Amino acid sequence: MITEPAIIVNQVAQLEKDILENLYSIQGKSRDLATTNDWYMAVAYTVRNRLMKNWIDTLHGLMDKEVKLVGYLSAEFLVGPHLGNALINLGIYDEVKEATQRLGLDLRQLMDIEEEPGLGNGGLGRLAACFIDSLTTLKVPAIGYGIRYEFGLFEQQIRDGWQFEVTDKWLRFGNPWEIARTELSFTVKIGGHTEHYTDEMGLYSARWIPEIEVKGVAYDTPVPGYQNNKVNFLRLWKSEAIESFDFEAFNRGDYSKAVDEKVYSENIGKVLYPNDEPLAGRRLRLSQQYFFVSCSIQDVLRLHELRGLPIDQLPDSMALQLNDTHPSIAVAELMRILIDEKQVDWDRAWRITKNTFAYTNHTLLPEALEKWPLSLFASLLPRHLEIIYEINSRSLAEVKSLYPGDDHIARSLSIIDEEGEKYVRMAHLACVGSHMVNGVSDLHADLLKKDVMRDFYNMTPEKFIGITNGVTPRRWLKLYSPGLSSLISDKIGEGWLTHMEDEIIKLEPLADDPAFQQKWQETKRTYKNELSIQVSRMSGVRIDPASMFDVMVKRIHEYKRQHLNVFHIIHLYNRIKKNPGLDIVPRTFIFGGKAAPGYHMAKLIIKLIHSVGEVVNNDGDVDGRLKVIFFPDFNVKSSEWVYRSADLSEQISTAGKEASGTGNMKFSMNGALTIGTMDGANIEIMDAAGKENFFLFGLTVEDIQALRKTGYRPFDLYQNDEDLREIIDRLQSGEFSRGDKHLFKPLVDSLLGNDPYFVLQDFHSYADCQQNISNAFLDRSHWTRMSILNVARMGKFSSDRSIREYCNKIWNVKPSY
Ligand code: HT8
Numbered sequence: 001m002i003t004e005p006a007i008i009v010n011q012v013a014q015l016e017k018d019i020l021e022n023l024y025s026i027q028g029k030s031r032d033l034a035t036t037n038d039w040y041m042a043v044a045y046t047v048r049n050r051l052m053k054n055w056i057d058t059l060h061g062l063m064d065k066e067v068k069l070v071g072y073l074s075a076e077f078l079v080g081p082h083l084g085n086a087l088i089n090l091g092i093y094d095e096v097k098e099a100t101q102r103l104g105l106d107l108r109q110l111m112d113i114e115e116e117p118g119l120g121n122g123g124l125g126r127l128a129a130c131f132i133d134s135l136t137t138l139k140v141p142a143i144g145y146g147i148r149y150e151f152g153l154f155e156q157q158i159r160d161g162w163q164f165e166v167t168d169k170w171l172r173f174g175n176p177w178e179i180a181r182t183e184l185s186f187t188v189k190i191g192g193h194t195e196h197y198t199d200e201m202g203l204y205s206a207r208w209i210p211e212i213e214v215k216g217v218a219y220d221t222p223v224p225g226y227q228n229n230k231v232n233f234l235r236l237w238k239s240e241a242i243e244s245f246d247f248e249a250f251n252r253g254d255y256s257k258a259v260d261e262k263v264y265s266e267n268i269g270k271v272l273y274p275n276d277e278p279l280a281g282r283r284l285r286l287s288q289q290y291f292f293v294s295c296s297i298q299d300v301l302r303l304h305e306l307r308g309l310p311i312d313q314l315p316d317s318m319a320l321q322l323n324d325t326h327p328s329i330a331v332a333e334l335m336r337i338l339i340d341e342k343q344v345d346w347d348r349a350w351r352i353t354k355n356t357f358a359y360t361n362h363t364l365l366p367e368a369l370e371k372w373p374l375s376l377f378a379s380l381l382p383r384h385l386e387i388i389y390e391i392n393s394r395s396l397a398e399v400k401s402l403y404p405g406d407d408h409i410a411r412s413l414s415i416i417d418e419e420g421e422k423y424v425r426m427a428h429l430a431c432v433g434s435h436m437v438n439g440v441s442d443l444h445a446d447l448l449k450k451d452v453m454r455d456f457y458n459m460t461p462e463k464f465i466g467i468t469n470g471v472t473p474r475r476w477l478k479l480y481s482p483g484l485s486s487l488i489s490d491k492i493g494e495g496w497l498t499h500m501e502d503e504i505i506k507l508e509p510l511a512d513d514p515a516f517q518q519k520w521q522e523t524k525r526t527y528k529n530e531l532s533i534q535v536s537r538m539s540g541v542r543i544d545p546a547s548m549f550d551v552m553v554k555r556i557h558e559y560k561r562q563h564l565n566v567f568h569i570i571h572l573y574n575r576i577k578k579n580p581g582l583d584i585v586p587r588t589f590i591f592g593g594k595a596a597p598g599y600h601m602a603k604l605i606i607k608l609i610h611s612v613g614e615v616v617n618n619d620g621d622v623d624g625r626l627k628v629i630f631f632p633d634f635n636v637k638s639s640e641w642v643y644r645s646a647d648l649s650e651q652i653s654t655a656g657k658e659a660s661g662t663g664n665m666k667f668s669m670n671g672a673l674t675i676g677t678m679d680g681a682n683i684e685i686m687d688a689a690g691k692e693n694f695f696l697f698g699l700t701v702e703d704i705q706a707l708r709k710t711g712y713r714p715f716d717l718y719q720n721d722e723d724l725r726e727i728i729d730r731l732q733s734g735e736f737s738r739g740d741k742h743l744f745k746p747l748v749d750s751l752l753g754n755d756p757y758f759v760l761q762d763f764h765s766y767a768d769c770q771q772n773i774s775n776a777f778l779d780r781s782h783w784t785r786m787s788i789l790n791v792a793r794m795g796k797f798s799s800d801r802s803i804r805e806y807c808n809k810i811w812n813v814k815p816s817y
Contacts, residue, residue, distance in 0.1 A: 008095060015092075015099035018046045031103075037173050040083075040110045043100065044176035047086050051222045055231040061141055065307040065317060068813045070135060070142040071300055073330060074128040074323035075289060076272070077146050077234055078120030079221075080475065080636030082177045083111050088479050089224040115170045116637040118152030119236075121276040122555045123662045124362050126471075126636065127440075128323055130662075130799040131806075133472045136225035136232040137498060138803055139816035145296035145327075147288060148178075148219045148236035151271040156594045156633040161610030165274070165597050178236075181218040186298040187242065188214050188291050194383045206340055208383040214265040215240045216295035226474050226498055237295040239269035275596040276555045277368035286329075286372055286380055293330045297337065311344060315355035319811035322359040322434065325370045325426035331357060331433030332384040335391070340383070346390070358810045359430040359437050360467075362659050364444070364452050365559070371423035374416070388415055388424060395432050402459065412455050431456050431463075436810045439466045441660040441681040447701070465809055468681055469660040470799035473500050476666045481644040483523040484671065488791070491516070500798035507792035517784045524671060524787070527645040534641050535590075535629055541617055543627045547586035548777050551672070552650035553634050553642055556595040556602040559657040563605055563747065564759045565589070565650055566612055568770055570727045572626055573616050580621040585774035588627045592634030592642065604747055606630070611736040611743075643670045647783075648773060651676035652766065654757040656701040658682075665797040671787040675769055677762070681797070688793045693786040697769035698762040707761065714755035717763075724763055728752070 023029055023042035034042075061067060087093040100107045120126060128144065135142040154165035191211030199205045216237035223232045241262040250258040267284065268291050300318055309317050322328050331353060338349035363369070378385050392415040403409050415432065417423040431437050431453060439445030445466025449457040457464050478485045478497060488496065491510055496503035510516040528545040536542050552565050569589055576582050591609050595602035613628030631642065649667030651658075651674055658680040668674055668685055676682040677698040686694040699707065718724055728748060730736070737743040751759055777783055795801070807815045 011092070011095050012099045012102070015046060015096055016102055018049065019043055019099060019103060022046055022049075036109065036113055039100075039103075039105055040113050041174065041176050043096065043105075043107075043110055044083055044114075047083065047090070047092075047096065048176060048222065050090055050092070051086065051224055051231050054224075054229050055222050055233065058141060058231050058233070062303055063306055065309050067141055068316065068811070069303070069318050070140055070811055070813060071296065071318055071320045072128060072131060072135075072142060072144045072323065073293065073296055073320060073327035074125070074144065074146050075292065075326035076120035076125030076323075077117075077128045077132070077144055077236070078122075078125035078636060079117055079129040079132075079223075079234070080126075081111065081114045081116045082221075083114055084479050085475055086222075086224055088474055089226050091227045114637075115173065115175075116635055117170055117175075118168050118635055119146065119149055119272060121153060121272070121274065123469075123660070124276070124324060127469055127662060127799075130470065130472045130475075131803060132223045132232060132234065133225075133474065134470070134799040134803040136223050136230050137228060137472075137474070138800060138807070139225065139228060139230050140803070140807060140813055142232045144223070144232070144234040145292065145299070146234060146236050147269050147272075147292045148238040149269055149272045150238075150266075153272055153594070153635075154274055154597070158606075158610070158630065158632050161607045161614070163595055163603050163606050167271075178219045178221045180238075181220055184218040184299075185240075186216050186295045188216055188294040190214065190287060190290070191380055192382065194386060203343070206383060206386065208336075208340070212261060212264065213242050214268060214291065215242045216291060218295075218299070235296070235299065237269065237292050239265055239267075239291055241265040274594070275599075277363055277365050277557070283376055283380065286376065289326055290329050290333070290381060290384075293327045293333055296327075297330055297333050301337065311338070311342060312348065312352060314352050318356060319813065320357050321806070321810070322357060322430055324360060324362045325430050328359065328370075328426045328430035328433070329381070329384065331429055332381075332387045332391070335387050336383055339387070350391075350394075353433055355435050357430075357434040359427075359434040361427065361430075361437065361439055361444075361448055361452075364447055364659065365657065369452070370426040371417060372426070374422040374424060377424050385424070388429060391429070391432060392416060399459070409455055413459075427452070428456075435463065437464050438810065439464075439659065440469045441684060442466050442468060443656075443678075443683055443701070444659040444680060447656060467802055467805045467809070468684055468796070469662050469665070470797050470802035471662050471665045471669070472799045473497060473669065476643065477669055480640045481527070481670055483526060484520075484644065484791075487516075487519055487523055496795075498800065501795035501801050504795045505792055507788060511785045511788040511792065514781075517781060517788070520671070520788055521780065521784055524645070524647075527641075531590075531641050531645040535631070538632070539629065541613075541627060541629060542624075543588045543629065544586060544624060547588045547625075547627070548647045548774070549590060549645055550587050550648040550650065551590045551642060551646040551667070552652075553590070553592035553631070553639065554661075554663050556593045556599075556605050558601055558605075558750075559757050560653050561757055561759055561762075562591060562593070563608065563751075564652055564762065564766060565591075566605075566608055567724075567727050567759070567763055568767055569612055569616065569626065569628060570730060571723055571767055573612075573619075573622065574723075574726050574730065576621055576625070577619075580623075584625055585777050586625045587774075588629060590629045590631055590642070590646075592631035592638075594634065601746060601750070604744065608736075608744060608747065615736050639666075643667055643672070646670065646672035647777070648672060649674045649676075651679070651682050652698070652762075653677060653679045654762075655679045655699055655704055657757070665794065668790050669794045669797065671791050673773075673783070673786055673790060675766075675773060685794075685797070688796055689790045690793070693789050693793075695769050695773055697765040699758060699765075704758060707758075712755070712758070712761065714760045715752050717760045718752055721764070723767070724760060 019042045022045040027038040029038045097107045132144045152168040157164045189210030192209045195207045219236050221234045268287050334353045338344040415428040439448040492506040532543050532545045609630050616626050643666045649672040651664045655678050660680040675695040678700045731744050734741040807813045
């Protein structure tokens, strides 16, 4: 699109004027009084206003009964900073930059003070954000339903190498991106008991008498499409008290009871649970889930009624996607409303429910599969439990007719887990209540069918599919790697931004072009320089931008095996200590990621990284050839510096444990090469990039199964393998822990005891592979060729492709590209 210079000038002048006006009328400041935050707010409102027309059009569009609407239900949306994204998607980045310049401001500085809404833990929440971005870019009307947490994921601080958590007060300076729809609110019942009666028509009916009611208020946040005049939105529910004060109690002099209900209500949406793939949850967590689901389902039914459609057509007018089991109580909630409140009979209600919902599973880890103790469930959601029993008995009746006399299969398919303490299994509820179930990579979908959901799969194989995750190239390439993006667009045009699958492959012929390689290297090098400056500012550690940047950023978890990476570092250190003259390729190891506050082993791994860094970074024998950096408080905002400057991406989870991964895609799209296991989407990334452009190591899922059968004895590896013994002995010697020989004992004990994630078994294959990588890094031209080819072949991993698949295979809606 070519814009006349006159129009640009005009636009810039208008922007300038609007910014000043917003500063004045919204912030109530004059130029000379304005703080940086005032200016940021003025700019943000100016940009937001440019989304308004398209946003309002979308609201009108919601009434169009011809158009199917997607509701994406997710407890997490990790959208990242808004301003930069909105500028890119509106195509006004340069204009706003100039307007702010004329006002004597630095746009970059304004963007830097934006508080990111950290309303997610990691991949799952970020996926939801990429999906809404793609839905909008593909012109599919969609609403992202979730929770407006008052506090997002904690801020990570590091003291003496240990993680400390600080409350994320993201709303403290105001949020210019949301609109409070205070008149749009719903009541949510909680607790109490049920009553059964025969109504005036003689129908047997149920009534839920709750213990308490809370209110959910809608807060909407726009999600702009990429230069297409479309805006979808997130509708996040804020929990509030219905009556802010219990005057009856107050007048009785019971002051604390008077505020109790208010406190209880507001607590529901207070804070995001900081566990990515956690251990069994708590009462408040189930309240959160039910709270946002109930508001969302009520809103969905309100919209459906506004469209003037009969209730039986709900599945034709809405597709509701369950992002993992967190919103899966929606199945019972929709049934409850249809049956108890709209007097729909069971079979009709069930048909509507099943055809409306679809469920995405994101994990196979047994400890992360949500299940709620029956007693807890009954005390919070008594009516839902009755409905779930009814769903279960009907579903099991079908099972028994298919497999007469097979008690085992009935037990395995039951929504209620009856072995020992009784639980409600939310994955079973989600599966039974949905018409489709999908995994998030080919391998993951495969394992879902073979393993966790085997019996469900055998019963209804057509219900199970895999849709490989993707990430939006707008944020992860254009916004966060503008240099690399221009380099690409200069050669192949801009089509790749919206049609990545077909377009970016056009880069392939340039992989061998020396001039292009040269520019590619220079761009990557600029990013590495910038990160080096950033790191030395943050931590005081000087790193060499010419060294290989070997990067591992993701939540800290044993299955992701940050400690395997550390073992490699110690191994290199050992080699240097034995032979200080060793010829070695200089590397900077960069780690980032948060540990769940209660996950002690993960916190110990963070301490380990720091401890090893402290020794290695300061050892004269190492002479700067190895540096270990921990990048604190890794989040969407700070990731801007990281993905684009990586040479090597570490994707080293135990095979079968990482459902997909999405960081792997962001790195590869930014020209990093991957060292990875046969896990999650790594396999597909390797297939796309070509085996020769990917560094594969380690056991496969089958290898691991076989090894488990024959018996895995990690202690034997320690005894028989000199390299491993030297690593572990050095860890135990206290050399990395200022003489403390016990600090890392829990870690060492776990590895030598049963090593559940096969760290020791995979070590050699990993270290050998790393040696090959070092050798490959020496051939700059070949490395650059591989880097370009990786980017050229990542078209598949755009979230636009994922969303097209959801549209075609699950939602039955037509994307507009
Ligand atoms: C996978 C990751 C995948 C990503 O989804 C992940 N699943 C979770 N977090 C992820 O990043 C996950 C799973 C269960 C949970 C939870 C988070 C239960 C409770 C709370 C949080 O690990 O491989 O790429 C998107 O599909």
